[in-house]
Amino acid sequence: MTPRPHRARVGALSFAVSLALVGLPACGEDDTASEDTSTTESAPTSAATETTEATASAPTISDVWARTSPSGVDRGAAYMVITGGEADDELTGAAVSTEIAAKTEVHEVVMADSSMPATSMGGGGMETTMPAAESTTPSMDGDAPATTTAPAMEMREVASIKIPAGEQVALAPGGYHVMFMGLVKPFVVGETFDLTLTFAKAGDVTVTVEVKDAP
Amino acid sequence: MRLIRTAVAALALVTLAAVGTACGEEDTAGPKAGSDHLPDKLAGVELDPAPDVTDATLPRADDGSAFSFVPEAGDVQLVYFGYTACPDICPTTLSDLRNALKSIGKTAAGHVRVAMATIDPRRDSSVVLSGYLQSFFGDGVALRTDDDSQLQAAATAFGATYEAKYPNQGEPQVSHSTYLYAVDHTGHVVVAWPFGTTAADMAHDLELLLHREKEGAQ
Ligand SMILES: [Cu+2]
Numbered sequence: 421m422t423p424r425p426h427r428a429r430v431g432a433l434s435f436a437v438s439l440a441l442v443g444l445p446a447c448g449e450d451d452t453a454s455e456d457t458s459t460t461e462s463a464p465t466s467a468a469t470e471t472t473e474a475t476a477s478a479p480t481i482s483d484v485w486a487r488t489s490p491s492g493v494d495r496g497a498a499y500m501v502i503t504g505g506e507a508d509d510e511l512t513g514a515a516v517s518t519e520i521a522a523k524t525e526v527h528e529v530v531m532a533d534s535s536m537p538a539t540s541m542g543g544g545g546m547e548t549t550m551p552a553a554e555s556t557t558p559s560m561d562g563d564a565p566a567t568t569t570a571p572a573m574e575m576r577e578v579a580s581i582k583i584p585a586g587e588q589v590a591l592a593p594g595g596y597h598v599m600f601m602g603l604v605k606p607f608v609v610g611e612t613f614d615l616t617l618t619f620a621k622a623g624d625v626t627v628t629v630e631v632k633d634a635p
Numbered sequence: 636m637r638l639i640r641t642a643v644a645a646l647a648l649v650t651l652a653a654v655g656t657a658c659g660e661e662d663t664a665g666p667k668a669g670s671d672h673l674p675d676k677l678a679g680v681e682l683d684p685a686p687d688v689t690d691a692t693l694p695r696a697d698d699g700s701a702f703s704f705v706p707e708a709g710d711v712q713l714v715y716f717g718y719t720a721c722p723d724i725c726p727t728t729l730s731d732l733r734n735a736l737k738s739i740g741k742t743a744a745g746h747v748r749v750a751m752a753t754i755d756p757r758r759d760s761s762v763v764l765s766g767y768l769q770s771f772f773g774d775g776v777a778l779r780t781d782d783d784s785q786l787q788a789a790a791t792a793f794g795a796t797y798e799a800k801y802p803n804q805g806e807p808q809v810s811h812s813t814y815l816y817a818v819d820h821t822g823h824v825v826v827a828w829p830f831g832t833t834a835a836d837m838a839h840d841l842e843l844l845l846h847r848e849k850e851g852a853q
Contacts, residue, residue: 487722490719490766490771491767492719492766493719493763493767495720495722497722497723527723529723571813571829572797572811573813573830574809575724593727594727599723600722634734
């Protein structure tokens, strides 16, 4: 989004291309492996030769917020916009004080089409247990059984999120979120807390999260 | 931020349109992407045929009594299948609905009933579920059963799906369809809002549905 020098863009692009060619394993759990790859790959790019790499290449983070957590729920999620720095980077982790939550992970929400439960596939048991379904699913069995069935979604942990140089990556509802488990106390509107994001290259970046009802 | 939700909603619609072409979903592709809908046309998805949920029922979490999804004439019943350990999809949809109800005003909102059924009864006790829903809607009705066949029956009547896996260790894996359903007094699901439907679109549809209910009552 931010206007960037042409040279850096080319560097970033070739970096991205070389990554693609190498076929960087998507989000391996072991950080060392992916860091090694990144370092090797980024060495020839113009961006990585900047001497002020640590600061100049760090992604910037804006619009950081977490949704209020309903009573009785010990989970929460935070959202933000991450703008890539000089070089491609990856968000590899997130952490908060144990005074806030027991565990913090980076999650994504995906379509769960592959794991559709039997109900949606017109499973045998359904017709017998379901008087109310007669007007819906069975009548659709002929040509398009799935029409009245909404697509399912689920969330899962991701090992990393790619943050391409100069590009904006949104962590937003329905996509990526930073997930908190074991909240010590509910998130209340107006409260703030520190969240430390770990990037493969830029290292740790701490941001302030504001609790809101909506973005 | 909106982009992603729109994209997800669009993806959901594309998926739906892809499987639904045979059933004449002629209006799913058109107006959903924008926010300016014709006053007499619903912004959400009109399932065809509209599911009949007259015979579906689930126990109320508070007293265990059987809850009917069919509202009185003049009212609209909204139904959501979700779970409280869902920090992303569920609260986003419920919060958008809360904004929609605010925007249509107290009188109209008084004719909209909200119910949420947990698809994760192992973790959602009655108390947790009721507290969760009522933090969004003071008079929301929480629905809960330990009998999975009963829950399946109700969900299937709507065309909703869910799956909860509880591994011996680690996080339970829960997936669920993310539509918010609106039921009219005839017991039919008249519109379903995919995840990502804006509060403005929900408000638009609620006003239209309440208007239809009013006309039907005369
Ligand atoms: Cu999550």
